[in-house]
Structure formats: C-alpha cells, structure tokens
Amino acid sequence: MKNFFQIGLMLIAAAFIFTRFPDSRDVIKTADTGPRKAETSREISGTIKKGETLFEVFKRCGLDAAELFEIREAAADVHRLRKVQPGQKYKISVAEDNKVDSLSYWIDDDGILEVTRRDQGFTAVRTAIEYEKKMEYIGGVIKYNLISSIGKGRERLMLALQLSDIFAWDVDFASDLREGDTFKIVVEGLYLEGRFKKFGNILSAELNNNGKMYKAFGFAYNGKTEYYDTDGRSLKKAFLKAPLNFRRISSYYSGRRxxxxxxxxxxxxxxxxxxxxxxxxxxIGDGKIAYAGYKGGYGKLVIIRHRNGYETYYGHLSKIAKNIRTGKNVDQGQIIGNVGNSGxxxxxxxxxxxxxxxxxVNPLRVRWPRGEPIPDQLLADFRKFRKRMDMQLASITPVFFASAEKMRDNDPKDDL
Ligand SMILES: [Zn+2]
Incomplete structure (x- = not known):
C-alpha cells in the first residue's frame, strides 16, 4: 500500500516538473496515479486570461510551440485561434511523449472547436454544445426598475434585456415602469449535465404596466422567431417607444450602477x-440624417428624416456620434449621440x-405603423400556441425578488 502511495506522489511530482510549474490557474489532472505502469498523459484545462494567447499557454505548460502552429493551421477554416477571447475555456490533452493529442476551445456559448491528432496530422471540427432545454417560469413585481426586480446574476440581467427588447416598441423600460407593475416570462432554460447554464429564447411574456397589459408570443415561421400580440400582430413597429433605449442604457451603465x-x-x-x-x-426609427450640428437653443442637435414625412429631433447632446452626418442613413436603435446640456x-x-x-406632434400619441402580422394560413397554429402559453403564463405568480435595490434618482431639469 505504501508503495502505491509513493508511486502516486512521484507521478504527481513528475507531472508538475513536466509542466514547468504552471500557474495555479491551469488545472492539471494526471490521468492515472495507480500502481501499474504509469500513464503519464495529462489534461490541461483553463480559461483564457485578458491579453493571453495560446502561445503563452503552450510555453507555460512546456508544450511544443511548433505543434500550436500546426493546430492553428488545421483550425483556420473552423475558427481562427490567433486571437482567443478572455474568459473562454480550453482543454488540451497531452500524450506520454508530451505531444498534443487534442485541443478544445470554447468558441462561444454554442460551440466548441475540437482539434484532434490523426495519423496525417491535426483535423478540426466545430461541435455544437447540446443543451438540455427545460421550461422556466419567472414572474416578478417591479420595484425601482426591471433589472433590480428580476433576480441576481448575469443571466437574469440578460433576461431583463431580452424582455425589454421584445416590448421596446410599446414600453419605455427606463421611465414607463411603476412600482407594483408585474411581469411574467416563459423562457427556455439551457442546462448542461443537469446544471443551469443560461436562458434561451423567451417563448412568451406578459407585462402589466400601469394598469395596461402587454403580451408577447414568440412564434416561428420561415425559420425566424418574431413576437406577436394576442391577435397575431407584430410587436415590431417603425419607431421604438423611446430614444433612450433600455438595452443601450443598461449596457452603458453596467460597469457602474x-x-x-x-x-x-x-x-x-x-x-x-x-x-x-x-x-x-x-x-427611434430607420431614416436619413437631415441635420447634425449646433442649432441655437437646441445646442447640439440631430434631426432624422423618416418615411412618410416623419422627423425626429434629439437636442442638447453632449456629443454627436462620429458617423452621424447630414445625408447618412441610420438604423432603428443606432446610437446617434449622448445626452448633454448644450444650448x-x-x-x-x-x-x-x-x-x-x-x-x-405628441410622440406618445402617434400610432406607428407595425411590422408584418402572422399570415392568415398560420393563424390557427398561432392560436393553439397562444392558448398553451396563456395557460402557462396564468400559472405564474409574480414575486418580489430580494435583490431589488434602490437606484439614484435624477432631478427634473428643463429648458426649451
Ligand atoms: Zn425640451
């Protein structure tokens, strides 16, 4: 027994020397520390750090850089490994002779690059991450704002943004929400080995805002999922509800409050x-820049000309975005500048x-044209789906999530 233990320790020590004392951030597993003839193959796994390259990982782990070049070449058609992203996982299997057997790199949430040694050299494929899907039911009561009322963590934040995108043509999530408003969401939960990883698509949602009920049903046809109201009308409109888009604002402030x-x-x-x-x-809508510059009391001003004689004005900006110049086209949701105090x-x-x-005109009163409704021949299918979703939405009881936290308020200011 004592012998086995000693051999085991020696193997662990050998593996460490072999790897030239890698940083603690690499997880090194010796494949087998058992008593028989040792298998010295090892598996190196870790996460790319900021500014780190695979070359550095190879050097640190005592691997042959020439092999990395072969691997990169083999992978080039699938994914370029020259620039790996911080935060992405990798796994390298190394054989007894310190040659790389295989390298896996997590390209994104949905795919892994797998490079494997074959007789004739390395071959690369992209394999899809197969999530198990479970339906999730989430309901919340608004306190302060949507993000503070949906629960903690990155995935809940992403869910809040997805919800705000769905209703962005009807609801200004930055200013329309009232305390006590409620939301309900039926969403795919994506799991790996029984553990929750992230949310997938929202299937349906309900928002009770200031006494008004909004519903969204995600219906797929022609290979695309769009959101529709109870009557199968598209939620998309020619104009967003507000020029301070909740997703843009939230991502801008995510590093701070x-x-x-x-x-x-x-x-x-x-x-x-x-x-x-x-x-x-x-x-708020697609259009062409009619004016971008300083104009009297407006200060720094952008005017966008849309279809059908509509124009939108954005004044007092601190800055006009670089590519926003007279005559240029803009897309709905595109950032045109920043809030300021000019003029x-x-x-x-x-x-x-x-x-x-x-x-x-009063922007809050204008009835904007809508996107394409569900075609008549699919309405029966849509109604069936809607009925099922309505039952699931009805089963959700909105709750206060403990993370609700008071945000700073802004003082009212005016001018023009
Ligand atoms: Zn004003």
Whole structure:
C-alpha cells in the first residue's frame, strides 16, 4: 500500500516538473496515479486570461510551440485561434511523449472547436454544445426598475434585456415602469449535465404596466422567431417607444450602477428625458440624417428624416456620434449621440421631438405603423400556441425578488 502511495506522489511530482510549474490557474489532472505502469498523459484545462494567447499557454505548460502552429493551421477554416477571447475555456490533452493529442476551445456559448491528432496530422471540427432545454417560469413585481426586480446574476440581467427588447416598441423600460407593475416570462432554460447554464429564447411574456397589459408570443415561421400580440400582430413597429433605449442604457451603465431612473417631462411640444450626461441616445426609427450640428437653443442637435414625412429631433447632446452626418442613413436603435446640456438647457437631459410634415406632434400619441402580422394560413397554429402559453403564463405568480435595490434618482431639469 505504501508503495502505491509513493508511486502516486512521484507521478504527481513528475507531472508538475513536466509542466514547468504552471500557474495555479491551469488545472492539471494526471490521468492515472495507480500502481501499474504509469500513464503519464495529462489534461490541461483553463480559461483564457485578458491579453493571453495560446502561445503563452503552450510555453507555460512546456508544450511544443511548433505543434500550436500546426493546430492553428488545421483550425483556420473552423475558427481562427490567433486571437482567443478572455474568459473562454480550453482543454488540451497531452500524450506520454508530451505531444498534443487534442485541443478544445470554447468558441462561444454554442460551440466548441475540437482539434484532434490523426495519423496525417491535426483535423478540426466545430461541435455544437447540446443543451438540455427545460421550461422556466419567472414572474416578478417591479420595484425601482426591471433589472433590480428580476433576480441576481448575469443571466437574469440578460433576461431583463431580452424582455425589454421584445416590448421596446410599446414600453419605455427606463421611465414607463411603476412600482407594483408585474411581469411574467416563459423562457427556455439551457442546462448542461443537469446544471443551469443560461436562458434561451423567451417563448412568451406578459407585462402589466400601469394598469395596461402587454403580451408577447414568440412564434416561428420561415425559420425566424418574431413576437406577436394576442391577435397575431407584430410587436415590431417603425419607431421604438423611446430614444433612450433600455438595452443601450443598461449596457452603458453596467460597469457602474445598474442604470438611473429616468424621468420624462413634457413642458412643451416635445419630451424631455432627464438623464446623466453621456447616456447614449438611439434613433427611434430607420431614416436619413437631415441635420447634425449646433442649432441655437437646441445646442447640439440631430434631426432624422423618416418615411412618410416623419422627423425626429434629439437636442442638447453632449456629443454627436462620429458617423452621424447630414445625408447618412441610420438604423432603428443606432446610437446617434449622448445626452448633454448644450444650448438652452439648465441641466443634462435629452430634448426629443417628433414632427409630421414639419408640425410638432405628441410622440406618445402617434400610432406607428407595425411590422408584418402572422399570415392568415398560420393563424390557427398561432392560436393553439397562444392558448398553451396563456395557460402557462396564468400559472405564474409574480414575486418580489430580494435583490431589488434602490437606484439614484435624477432631478427634473428643463429648458426649451
Ligand atoms: Zn425640451
């Protein structure tokens, strides 16, 4: 017994010397420390650190760089390994003669690059990560904002953004939500070996906002999933509900606080969004830049001309985005500049205005044209799906998630 133990220790020691004392961040497993003739093959696995290359991993682990070049070449058609991403996993199996048997690199959430040694050299394939799918039912009560009310962690944050994208044409998640509003979500949960990894697509959702009910059903046809309301009408419209797009704002603030609570004021023919300087401003619809520059009381101003005589104005900006110039096309949701305090303004805010044939209109009252509805011949299928989803939504009871945390409020400011 004592002998076995000693041999085991020696093998572990040998493996460490072999690898030239790798950083503790590499996990080294000796394949077998049993009593018989030792199998000295090892498996190196780890996560790419910021600025790290596979070359450095190879050097640190005492592997032959020439083999890495062969591996890169073999992999080139599947995935280029020259630039690996920080945070991505890798696994290298090394044979007894210190030659690489195989290398796996997690390209993204959905695929792994697998390079394997064959008689004639390395071959590479991309294998899909096969998740087990389970239906998840999540319901929350709004306190402060959506992100603080949906639960903790990155996956819950991503779910909040997915939900805000689905309703972005009807609801301004930065300023429309009220305390006590509720949401319900039926979403795919993606699991690996029984462990939750991430959320997939939202199948259906319900939002009770200030007494008004919004519903979304994700229905797939022609290989594409789009979201529809109860009557099978597309939720997509020619214009987003707000120029301070919740996803853009949230990702901008994710490194600091979650995001500020924005307030909307309507002291004139436009809308004023109180928001911190540098908050990104998005085009609410596709169009062409009609003006981008300084204009009197508006300060730094962007005017976008849309179809059918619509124009949108974005004023008091601190900065106009680099590619936003007169005559250029913009896409719905594209960032055109940042909130500021330029022109006749007494505090950072976005002045937003909609004109139709050069007449100001209340943006909150305009009925924007919608995207394509579900074709008639698929309506029966859609209704069946909707019925099933409605039952599942009805089974969800919204709860307060403990992570609800108060965000900083902004003072009302105005001007023009
Ligand atoms: Zn204003």
């Amino acid at each position: 979650l995001h500020p609570i924005l307030k909307v004021y309507r002291p004139h023919h436009g809308l004023d969004y109180s928001a911190p300087v540098w908050t990104p401003v998005s085009a 006749l303004s007494t505090g950072p805010h976005l002045h937003f205005e909609v004109r139709i044939n050069n007449k100001s």
